[in-house]
Amino acid sequence: MAVDSRAWITIDRAALTHNLGVVRSYVPQAKIACAVKANGYGHGVAVTTSALEQADAFAVATLDEGLELRRLGLTHPVVLLEGITSDEEGRVAQAHGLQQVVHARYQLQILQQLPPSAPIPVWLKVDSGMHRLGFDPEEMAPLWREVEATPQLQLQGVMTHLADADDLHSSHTREQCARFERAVEMIPGPRSIANSAAILHWPQSHRHWVRPGIMLYGASPMGQGCGSDYRLRPAMTFSSRLIALREIAAGDCVGYGSTWCAPRRMRIGTVAVGYGDGYPRHAGNGTPLLVNGERTSLLGRVSMDMITIDLDHLPQAAVGDIVVLWGDGLAVEEVARAAGTIPYDLFCGITSRVSRVG
C-alpha cells in the first residue's frame, strides 16, 4: 500500500474463496454462477474472479462486463443477465461465446437474424412476479418451440428472479417459485432461481444453478443481522487515516450545517474520507467506525473529502492512525443501516479516488 494513501480498500481474496465454499455448503448439488457485475460489486472484477476461480460460471449485467472477463483470460461460462440490446451486441456476444439471458421478444428477433456460424447459448427468463424482466408464464411453451427451431440458439436453461427472498414472512417467494415451475413444466433442462437470500433461506429455489452475489462478498442480503451469522467473512475493508485532531468547547458545533454540537469539552478528529470516496453522505451521527481497532462514532455531516469523529475516549489517537470505515472488525451492514441503505450500495459506491490494495 502506498504510505500516503488517504483512503483505500483492501480485498481479502481468502475471504472471497471461503465465502464461495459457504455457498457450496448450502447448495452441494447445484452449480454456481457467481455474480460479479458492477466491477465485482465494487471489489474489482480481476481480483474477485481470480479468488472465485472455482465458480462454475460468472454472471454479469452487460456485454462490456462480459468482454472484460474474456480480456482477463477467463474461460468460464459467462452469462449476460440483461442479454443483448442490439444486432451489434448480438454479433459480439456470439463471437465471444457469451451466454445470454433472453427476457424479451425483441432480443429473440435479433438473435434469429444472426448467422448459424457459431452457437448462441441462451437462458430463457420467466417473469414469475417481480415484473422487471422476463416473459409471461403462458408465453414460455411457444417460445421454447421457437428457440428449438432456431439452429444457432442453444438453450442452456430457464430462469427467474425473486423479488422478496430477503423477507422470510412474505408468501411471494413461494408463489413465484410455483408460478415458475408451472411455466417451465414442459421445457427440459436446467432451472435457476436463487440469489443469495434464496440460497440462505429458500431451499425449494435451489434447483440446478444458483446465482449468488452479495454473500460472496461477505455481506448478508437480509434486513437484519450480518454476514457472520452465516459464517461469511468480509472481503472488503475500507480504511482511511486521521489527518487532524482538536479539542472543542461545550456548545461548539461541527461540520456543514452545524448539525452536531458538543455537550461538553471534547476531543474530536478529522478523517480523510467523504462522499467523494463513496462514504455514504446519509450516514448519521453515531455511525460506527474503528480507530486503531477501537469503536467510535461519526459526528456531524459527511463532507465530500472528510468526516469528523469522536475521539473523547481514545486519548492515544494520533494523526496518521488508521480508521476502518467498514470491513474487518466492523460489519458493513451496521454502517449501511446507519446510512439508510444496503451493503450492495456501499460496495458499488466506492469511487475511483480510492486506491485498491490486494
Ligand SMILES: *Cc1c(COP(=O)(O)O)cnc(C)c1O
Ligand atoms: C445481481 C443478481 C443476482 C445476485 O443477487 P444477490 O442478491 O447479490 O445474491 C442474482 N440474479 C440476478 C438476475 C441478478 O441480477
